[in-house]
Amino acid sequence: MSDTEALRAAADEFLVRYGGDRFDRLFATASGTIVTDDTGREILDFTSGQMCATIGHNHPAIIEAMAEAGRTAIHMFSGMIPQPVARLGQKLAREWMPAPLSKSLIVNTGAESNEAALRIAKLVTGGYEVLALGGSWHGVTGGAAAVSFASDRRGYGPPVPGVHAIPEPNAYRPAFAGATPEASALAGLAYGLAQYDMASRGAPAAIIVEPVISAGGVLVPPKAYFEALRQAADERGMLLIFDEAQTAFGRIGARTAAEHFGVTPDIMSVSKTLGGGLPVAATVTSSAIEAKVHARGFTFYTSHVADPLPALAGLAVLETIRSERLIERASEQGAYLRAQLEALQQRHEAIGDVRGLGLLLGVELVQDRHTKAPDHALGARTTARCLELGLSMNIRRRPERGAVWRIAPPLTVSRAEIDRAIAILDQALTECAATKD
Ligand SMILES: Cc1ncc(COP(=O)(O)O)c(C=O)c1O
Structure with missing residues (x-):
């Protein structure tokens, strides 16, 4: 067993499971908008950790x-x-x-x-x-x-x-x-x-x-x-x-x-x-x-x-x-991210609503825009696919609260990082909608 596998096994054996999302890998570093897992893979962190890293991870x-x-x-x-x-x-x-x-x-x-x-x-x-x-x-x-x-x-x-x-x-x-x-x-x-x-x-x-x-x-x-x-x-x-x-x-x-x-x-x-x-x-x-x-x-x-x-x-x-003028940046980057999400909504029927303020945005997934029935299955599949492609996002798990992504990157996020996240989201939604059962 490699050291990486041994530590994953230790996490399973020795840690209390405390609810929420749980990943099969462990995590090693965090810097700016990027976290890396125990295989060295880089992931865009669009949850700012647990909504705390507004100035980016490990800011100097x-x-x-x-x-x-x-x-x-x-x-x-x-x-x-x-x-x-x-x-x-x-x-x-x-x-x-x-x-x-x-x-x-x-x-x-x-x-x-x-x-x-x-x-x-x-x-x-x-x-x-x-x-x-x-x-x-x-x-x-x-x-x-x-x-x-x-x-x-x-x-x-x-x-x-x-x-x-x-x-x-x-x-x-x-x-x-x-x-x-x-x-x-x-x-x-x-x-x-x-x-x-x-x-x-x-x-x-x-x-x-x-x-x-x-x-x-x-x-x-x-x-x-x-x-x-x-x-x-x-x-x-x-x-x-x-x-x-x-x-x-x-x-x-x-x-x-x-x-x-x-x-x-x-x-x-x-x-x-x-x-x-x-x-x-x-x-x-x-x-x-x-x-x-x-x-x-x-x-x-x-x-x-x-x-x-x-x-x-x-x-x-x-x-x-x-x-770093991060209040102004939140407004500017938030408007840009929101516009990109609204453009995705034009192409993906499953996006029922885009909402929020500044860089605290919500995207709600529905089975049908008229009934607005939440699409939890698509939400779970797409969130998992995004992670595989290098984007971490948070989705509401409680059935009665709708299938809503909370999208909240650090306020220091760059346009290039937003563009990359949107491309991943687009690909994941396209693939997951195509394999819908
Ligand atoms: C609005 C709000 N208030 C309070 C809390 C609790 O904060 P903590 O987990 O630091 O106790 C949270 C945590 O998610 C929150 O979102």
């Missing part, structure tokens, strides 16, 4: 941030605030967050940043009821999983009580027949709110929303939907939480989705796109809310809260986005 700025942490400090007692953490809080408030969001809690993962947001909302309001959108994904830890509906919920016992799901907007499949996408989105919200008001025990706390419902099928709500959410939260004394794990820091062609939609939440959680591949996340709120929860004894004391290494990575990512 990240390597330097790691080296600087090595020269200064990697980790400290959680009560000691390292200098880079103060710098990151300041930079987020002064350059990236909409006013009045100016106070950051620096943690590690997306789920954690949402746990903190929910805890803050509960402490401020004294309530515990949370509204979340169908199809949403906020993480796998207790509180975050309770408000997630695109993840596996069965078999883990009762979730945190007080969560109410409201219908997610879906412009491709409006829930209210005959309505425009915007009217359907607003009608779904009004319906969901009426159900919640009926069921409420009088303890409202928060509404949590991904500005682009990503794992749920890359659904983009209209601006009016966010305005209505803001109003719904205010009327009920709830805090509005935006989970900007995927949308903050350039991916959608804006600093944040709050800026893009012109609606400011009370709390914003940011994570994946802040760390350039290292685990750093933040829960950001106003100084008024921070003062209130501090007075009530707010605690979120973890082993790695406010650690210097991830904070240095966050600073490096934010500086790189600025110096």
Whole structure:
């Protein structure tokens, strides 16, 4: 048995299988838009790792941030605030967050940043009821999983009580027949709110929303939907939480989705796109809310809260986005990629819809454009063929969420890499449609 085969066997024998996509090969390196597998084959990474490598894999700025942490400090007692953490809080408030969001809690993962947001909302309001959108994904830890509906919920016992799901907007499949996408989105919200008001025990706390419902099928709500959410939260004394794990820091062609939609939440959680591949996340709120929860004894004391290494990575990512004009690039390259995908849609009947913002795009595969029945079989075959041809993309696996590719390369992706990916997609769709059974 070769070393490569032996390691693959070790992965099978010694690792817990944790769901999602699993490949029969192992992986060795990642640089820019390219990952290589254990045979040395190069693959275009159009998922940016797990949506984190927005500045490209192993960017020199990240390597330097790691080296600087090595020269200064990697980790400290959680009560000691390292200098880079103060710098990151300041930079987020002064350059990236909409006013009045100016106070950051620096943690590690997306789920954690949402746990903190929910805890803050509960402490401020004294309530515990949370509204979340169908199809949403906020993480796998207790509180975050309770408000997630695109993840596996069965078999883990009762979730945190007080969560109410409201219908997610879906412009491709409006829930209210005959309505425009915007009217359907607003009608779904009004319906969901009426159900919640009926069921409420009088303890409202928060509404949590991904500005682009990503794992749920890359659904983009209209601006009016966010305005209505803001109003719904205010009327009920709830805090509005935006989970900007995927949308903050350039991916959608804006600093944040709050800026893009012109609606400011009370709390914003940011994570994946802040760390350039290292685990750093933040829960950001106003100084008024921070003062209130501090007075009530707010605690979120973890082993790695406010650690210097991830904070240095966050600073490096934010500086790189600025110096390489990656927000503008996301808009330009996103428009180019979208135009190429729309051109593919002209040639391939199976592409029912192309949607998204900036470089966060969704492509939905259907058996028939009139019935819009999802084509999961074609999705699975084509995704596998793309990988063989050198393109990694992510497809929704849950049958009820449609067969949707999430296409989100690093913001540093080149035109040549986009052209190559489109050629692979074209070939894979052509071959797989031809062998349809
Ligand atoms: C919108 C959103 N929020 C939160 C999370 C959870 O982040 P993490 O996996 O870092 O805990 C994810 C992860 O996919 C996500 O997409």
